[in-house]
Amino acid sequence: MTLAIILGLLTGLSLGLTGAGGGILAVPALMLGLGYDMTSAAPVALLAVGAAALVGALDGLHKHIVRYRAAVFMALMGALMTSAGIRISHALPEQLLVTVFAIIMLWIASKMLRRPAERAQSLPPCRLNPDTGRLSWTGAGTATLAGIGAVAGLFSGMLGVGGGFLIVPALKRFSNLGMHSIVATSLMLIALISLSASAISLAHGTLIPASGWVFVGAAMAGMALGRQVAPHIAPERLQQGFSVLTAVVAVIMLARSYLL
Template sequence: MGLASFFGVIMGLVLGLTGAGGGILAVPALVLGLGWSMTQAAPVALFAVGSAAAVGAIDGLRHGLVRYRAALLIALLGAIFSPVGIFFAHRLPEKILMLLFSALMVLVAWRMLRRERHESGPSDHGQANWGQKNCMLDQQTGRFSWTAKCTATLAALGAVTGVVSGLLGVGGGFLIVPAFKQLTDVQMRGIVATSLMVISLISAIGVIGAFQVGVRIDDLGVAFIVASIIGMIAGRRLSAHVPARALQIGFASLCLVIAACMALRA
């Protein structure tokens, strides 16, 4: 019980500090730390990530940081495509799921280290691959200009996030945060808050889908979930005091270590 609570607090802290990455730590914590299978760990990880993210999202809504229309669109597409991921998760061998998760962690670590190496300093804006970002804020209203290009971009992001969430039990923040930074001109605080809202909504759909196929959460799972909420609250309070550069390098290094452990176990 103590170990589950410890891992839950760590996952919540990372989620609160970054708006991403907490979910990708939750599954390895349950698989490697508590000896669960991937199919056992995925719904508990989703429940924990979703609950913790909801706390952060409510805080973001209170401060007017959440782009809630964008969050709802991404979550809607995520809800539609999440069952696809759940379907394959219950039909793929455990070894394949663990190797997929390891590959995903390596990709996340590579993106963080690459971004760290190429960016000269902190910035609230990403750089798109074309002249104008797909989703731009209206200078007068401060809201998104809902063009067809913007709508299609956010819908596609939601679909991909939903499939990955259902398949591997992750919230999807590691996809949402860099995508928002790359494709929109929303400031980083708004990106994190919006990501947390999407994660909470998509995770809720994934948990409901898991319950429908007979998955149940035991006492260890409940301890992990409660601890993750506590970690989220602490992470949100600490976020303004932790250097982003150190956090990126530390998290990327941790991802690589865990990915190696998952691959060896598989």
């Protein structure tokens, strides 16, 4: 149980610091650290990431930096795709799922190591109304938010991740929201998508072992710690450290799947 606590704390801490890392690390932590297979790790990871993200989202709501209407809308779009993702996860061989997951992790690591590109001169489709300070629900903006939510939901069901690794860069690319607002909104969306996917999985008869519940509780504690520590660490250092860790875990997963 001690290892479950440590791994859960680290998972929640990474999610709290980056707004996007918990889901990527939760599945490998459960597989490599606690001996879960991919199918059994996914629902535990979803529950842990969802519960931890909820802690962060509540903190963002308290600070009035969550775009909750956008988060709920994207979550609804994601929920429509979650069941499809779960069906895909049960239909494909575990080695293929691990390979896809590792490739995504390596891609994320490479993106995070690069310097952030300058914002394009053209207005993004999702932008704030300067008069009200709220998002303008234009046709292009609504379609963009729907697409982000749908893709996040699909990966949530298929790979047991919250989708933050897609949500954060997507909102940075397609909106003019500030980074603090993006992270808080991402956490709320991750919570809604992950917890809805967990509910579907549990309704289908999935059982969470005792070590899984310990992992979930520790992840929530790690999130609370991460939200307190994040303002005191340079974002560039966080991105660099997380990208290196993500790449290392991806390589270990591939080696374990193909060589062991």
